[in-house]
Amino acid sequence: MLSVTKVLGKVLVARFYERNAGLFFVVFYLMFGIVESSQIVSYHQSLIYATLTSAIFQLMVFGVWLLYSLKCIQFIAEQLRQPQNQFVFQLALINHSQLFSQSLQLILLLHLPVLAYTTFIIALGFQSQNYISVASIIIFQAALYLASARWLVYRIQAQHLFRFKLDLPRITWKWPKPLPLFYLGHLTTQLPTVFFFAKVASLLCIFGFLQIPVDHYEVRVATLGLLFGLASHSVVVFELRKMEERFLLFMRTLPISLLNRFLYLAITYTILLIPEIIMLAINHVHVIDLAGIYLFAIGFLLLCHTHLLKKLDNEKYLQWMLGFFLISFMLVLFKIYWVELIVLWLLGYRYFKKYYYQFEAASETV
Amino acid sequence: MLILHHVKKEYGSNLIIQVDQLQFDSGLYWIKGNNGSGKSTLLKVIAGMIPFEGDIVVDGIDLRKQSVEYRRLIHYIEAEPLYPPFLTGIDLIAFFTQVRKAKKDEVDFLVQKFNISSFITQPIGTYSSGMVKKLSLVLAFIGHPAYILLDEPLVTIDKETVPLLYEVIELYTAKGIHFLFTSHQAFDIPSLPHRELLVENHTICYL
Numbered sequence: 001m002l003s004v005t006k007v008l009g010k011v012l013v014a015r016f017y018e019r020n021a022g023l024f025f026v027v028f029y030l031m032f033g034i035v036e037s038s039q040i041v042s043y044h045q046s047l048i049y050a051t052l053t054s055a056i057f058q059l060m061v062f063g064v065w066l067l068y069s070l071k072c073i074q075f076i077a078e079q080l081r082q083p084q085n086q087f088v089f090q091l092a093l094i095n096h097s098q099l100f101s102q103s104l105q106l107i108l109l110l111h112l113p114v115l116a117y118t119t120f121i122i123a124l125g126f127q128s129q130n131y132i133s134v135a136s137i138i139i140f141q142a143a144l145y146l147a148s149a150r151w152l153v154y155r156i157q158a159q160h161l162f163r164f165k166l167d168l169p170r171i172t173w174k175w176p177k178p179l180p181l182f183y184l185g186h187l188t189t190q191l192p193t194v195f196f197f198a199k200v201a202s203l204l205c206i207f208g209f210l211q212i213p214v215d216h217y218e219v220r221v222a223t224l225g226l227l228f229g230l231a232s233h234s235v236v237v238f239e240l241r242k243m244e245e246r247f248l249l250f251m252r253t254l255p256i257s258l259l260n261r262f263l264y265l266a267i268t269y270t271i272l273l274i275p276e277i278i279m280l281a282i283n284h285v286h287v288i289d290l291a292g293i294y295l296f297a298i299g300f301l302l303l304c305h306t307h308l309l310k311k312l313d314n315e316k317y318l319q320w321m322l323g324f325f326l327i328s329f330m331l332v333l334f335k336i337y338w339v340e341l342i343v344l345w346l347l348g349y350r351y352f353k354k355y356y357y358q359f360e361a362a363s364e365t366v
Numbered sequence: 367m368l369i370l371h372h373v374k375k376e377y378g379s380n381l382i383i384q385v386d387q388l389q390f391d392s393g394l395y396w397i398k399g400n401n402g403s404g405k406s407t408l409l410k411v412i413a414g415m416i417p418f419e420g421d422i423v424v425d426g427i428d429l430r431k432q433s434v435e436y437r438r439l440i441h442y443i444e445a446e447p448l449y450p451p452f453l454t455g456i457d458l459i460a461f462f463t464q465v466r467k468a469k470k471d472e473v474d475f476l477v478q479k480f481n482i483s484s485f486i487t488q489p490i491g492t493y494s495s496g497m498v499k500k501l502s503l504v505l506a507f508i509g510h511p512a513y514i515l516l517d518e519p520l521v522t523i524d525k526e527t528v529p530l531l532y533e534v535i536e537l538y539t540a541k542g543i544h545f546l547f548t549s550h551q552a553f554d555i556p557s558l559p560h561r562e563l564l565v566e567n568h569t570i571c572y573l
């Protein structure tokens with residue numbers, strides 16, 4: 001099996017680190033470069049203790065790990081689509097447990113930076129006797145790695161060709177379909193599984209955050225939950241942009257103003273986020289806050305969408321998404337999400353206006 | 367009148383087409399050229415689908431300055447159009463009718479003429495390429511444009527539909543609508559003379 005590991009290492013692992021050298025440099029700088037050398041140890045101890053003792057901080061760290069894992073999976077999926085890497089599918093011939101073991105090794109190699117930092121977290125967790133936090137971290141990471149490895153086995157064995165197809169209930173629409181239904185119809189009919197899991201993940205994030213005990217009404221808990229929910233929509237937004245470039249090119253020739261096009265998009269995301277807003281409403285989020293959060297969420301997805309008008313590149317998008325998520329997280333934490341709300345809408349429209357007619361997709365991206 | 371002024375289209379550093387000055391008046395214009403010469407790109411540029419350098423004006427309406435009005439006057443269909451597979455032909459026809467403010471009886475006429483009423487209630491994903499092409503032709507004629515751009519209109523349609531297309535073009539020409547089209551197949555409407563242009567060496571000229 002050593003030869004298989006070597007080949008996969010060259011094809012996937014080395015290329016992953018080469019391609020993401022810039023991202024790792026930025027993360028490394030943020031983790032170690034912005035603090036004076038004499039304070040590095042105490043700085044990281046504080047970060048790790050916060051992870052171990054604050055549920056919100058721990059959830060944020062989990063969110064970052066989840067995004068990193070999604071990035072790894074997306075990278076593997078993209079590489080496996082390349083004609084020169086088709087030989088990897090020959091691995092389907094080895095027995096299932098060997099293939100799973102190889103896949104798990106590969107996933108662990110791609111997660112080395114996360115694993116290294118987690119080792120320190122666990123060590124400090126044991127030292128400070130935060131056993132429950134340590135257990136939750138181990139369980140979360142194990143689940144991530146096992147699920148990723150399982151997915152890779154599934155992908156290599158080409159089982160996705162016979163995949164489970166989820167048929168969501170269809171709503172019969174007798175009247176002319178407005179543009180937002182073109183987008184939503186694409187999700188419910190062409191990508192029901194992606195759509196379903198994004199929604200389930202989003203609602204679970206909100207539900208999870210709303211379980212955090214607080215002494216008094218605290219809108220940030222709901223907003224942070226929604227923010228994680230929005231991050232789980234990143235794939236949905238990317239798929240909708242791909243759909244625009246593949247099936248809605250004719251839209252560019254129609255006499256619709258840019259403002260109206262942008263508003264159609266806003267209506268699409270307004271409808272898309274109705275389940276999240278209903279969940280927040282039944283959990284007693286105040287009406288004014290709810291309106292603000294709703295506009296914030298729509299603006300968040302609009303900016304993701306319009307950012308993709310600059311370049312429809314999934315890898316770059318996920319890197320950008322990670323940064324965007326972290327900035328938004330901090331702004332929500334410091335109670336200034338309403339400032340971000342205005343920026344999101346203005347910037348979203350600015351990007352839309354600037355890039356809508358400027359974008360030309362490379363054929364392989366759509 | 368459709369005027370192209372200092373129009374240039376490049377993909378990266380590759381020049382596709384450059385037109386210093388070109389004018390289309392009334393009637394039919396057949397744009398010829400080899401595969402990859404830039405005919406389709408030129409039509410996409412005129413339709414405002416892709417970015418380019420330069421200016422294009424139709425009946426005094428500038429694409430860059432009056433984008434919505436310009437798009438009302440220029441209709442375009444691609445050689446191999448793609449539409450969302452889950453939508454029905456009726457969905458798209460209704461959408462185009464609404465956006466282009468067309469009259470229902472005109473649309474009904476087109477649906478009857480191209481004989482597509484039997485399948486437009488079905489999702490587009492179930493259509494053959496010829497059926498999609500027929501639908502796209504109907505969509506091209508919906509509304510009140512000044513120019514209709516047809517990229518390879520005869521590709522994939524059956525021989526029975528060709529005279530129907532000619533009839534509709536004749537009818538629309540009588541209404542004062544002009545046509546620019548590309549075609550590698552013979553395109554001949556005896557009652558309507560056309561002018562020919564050639565796209566070659568990254569530029570276009572009248573033959």
